[in-house]
Amino acid sequence: MSSPSPGSTSVGTGVSDRMPLPALNKAGHVAHCVRCLDGLPASLVEMDASRMAIAFYCLSTLDVTSMAERQISPTDRKSWKEWIWDQYAEGGFHSGPFVSVSGSDTAHPSRGGAGVVASAATAPHLIMTYCALLALAVLRDDYALLNRAALKCMVGACQDADGGFETMPGAGDADLRMTYCAFVVCALLGDWSCIDLPRALSYIQRCRTYEGGYGQTPLGESLGGPTYCALAALHLVPADHACAPQARLQRAEWHATVRWLLHMQAEALAPVGGGGFAGRTNKLADACYGFWCGAALAILGAGDLLDAHALGAFLAQCQYKFGGISKAPGEHPDPYHTYLSIAAAAIISPDPAWGLQPLDPLINATPETARWAKEHVSAAPPEPKR
């Protein structure tokens, strides 16, 4: 990396001269996730369109807390994998069966080729594809059912003329979340030929704002989530790729982004949300931004510049008494905030007693799961280059 580094690439050297942190209720958080995997109440019907994401958050929580082995029985493992593969069609994955019209017929024909489908309403979803590939890695699936050519085709078909990526081919709803997902798929495949990388990089650049972060779309306000997506995507581009120089931040950009990210951390004694990260300037802290901003800083080699102890204290306060983590103290927990808080803690390591696996901040998985995904997603015999 040509950007200046703050001297050390390690993150989260704990601050010993302060109050010890409360315990992380790992068993409670795992139980919350297992409950959600078992079923969700009708009031959460909006999650129908993102069940695969819930599966990813819950399974990853089990993974980062080292509970995946113990909590997932061989029977669960087998049937969960089957369920995920049931959502596979046309190269990618759906969020769930809510739009599948093929019933129990699991042999979804891949339309491969053009990446065009009769109705975009039944096309697979790029974010859910990312979630499914990672969830399968947590379950140590061998991806034998994955049609790599069709997957590449689907990712390529999601890219629009602007360089951005859509949720589904032709959907016209591009934003940085899907850019990140597309880049992860390319990184897992070890093949970037299915996307127009220079154009994708220029799209990311156009999402940069005067504040130093990135907006969700070009010209949008700086926001923690898209800033993570942008930086992770840029750093996923292999160093030996012809586009690598274009994917690096200039020195001034690096400084502006690190500054903006660190200013998202609320002062420890703030009346609300002290130590936590906000997603935008002048907004309140929310547990999920501990991950989006914390992981973004780690990617930039500046993870040790945030106050890990204060963030850890905030995340500890967001723990719900019956398990699970919520966006702010006193609110109700959900798998999204539970996983991202634990993932943030895994990166910044505010307290060794919390005993979490380390995390690969680019892929958003434990190093072992990330390695598994890379080895097995790319494992198919090499296809002729285009």
Next chain:
Amino acid sequence: MADDTTEHVLYAERPEWSDVVPIPQYENIQPLAPIFYTPEYKDATDYFRGIVKTGEKSLRVLQLTETIIRLNPAHYSAWQYRYETLIVISAPLEPELVLTNALTKASPKTYQVWHHRQLLLTALRDPMPELAFNEEVLKADAKNYHTWSHRQWVLAHFDQAELWAGELPFVERLLNEDVRNNSAWHHRFFVSFENGSKGGTGEGADEAVRRELAFVKGKIALAPNNASAWNYLRGALNHTHLPYSTQAAFVELYVVDAVDADADRVLDLENPPPSQGAQLPCLAAIEFMADVHEARGKEGISEAVKLWRSLAHTHDTIRKRYWEFRIRDAVANTSVA
């Protein structure tokens, strides 16, 4: 949500739907995160799958997809299929926009509802009323990210002088209500600096930056501890390549420990002083002055270090490690240079 004043009749019980074969949702024995659907949702989505399978695009599909969308506004397939149907049957889009207005107000944080608006507006090509509707939605939540993105899309997509013309007064209205609304500041930056010559006012870049610097300094004077305004000041200077030192006389007024009671004898309009009762010193001003000194190179470094130390140890301890990094970084760079 579905209206609960009238009894909802299941599609399975409607004679006019009897020709459609509903397709139940297939789940294997042990699905991940299954949702315990209400009978209404289960029924409507069974019929939706039936329709998608046959590819029917007709008036009644609009009814069915509306039912689903009201039960689950994030059902992206229902939205997508609904739009395709509108186009195929050449349905009038004005009433669809009216319906979407209601759905937008009911679910302003759902991606799909805003995307549907974009599709409709693109087809209808009548963006002017959209800005007024947008402002109305912002009244309920002035920081809703979707609402702001949509507004920026309307301006950039249609790019008409009369659309841009009202934006600065609009932003001022919002900043008068909440001077810390970063979305409004961001929008102001977008309108002032990123629309190129599209504003239709014919003003030059110099004029824009002069106006914006005066504006932001006035707002800082009003409420000095406002990170949005300071980021705007930095952004405006960076954008126009003006050195931070050009603002040193102004920013110095905010580094002191208390408002100087004698300072307002001669009011300097270029450099408005902090309002009475302002909490000083202002962190952002200290940071800004440290940057000014750092830019002076060897001469300024000790002054910059002093300011960073005061941030690290007294005024902004949560970022102690950052300010210490700034010191290390600056010292290393100056000794090399």
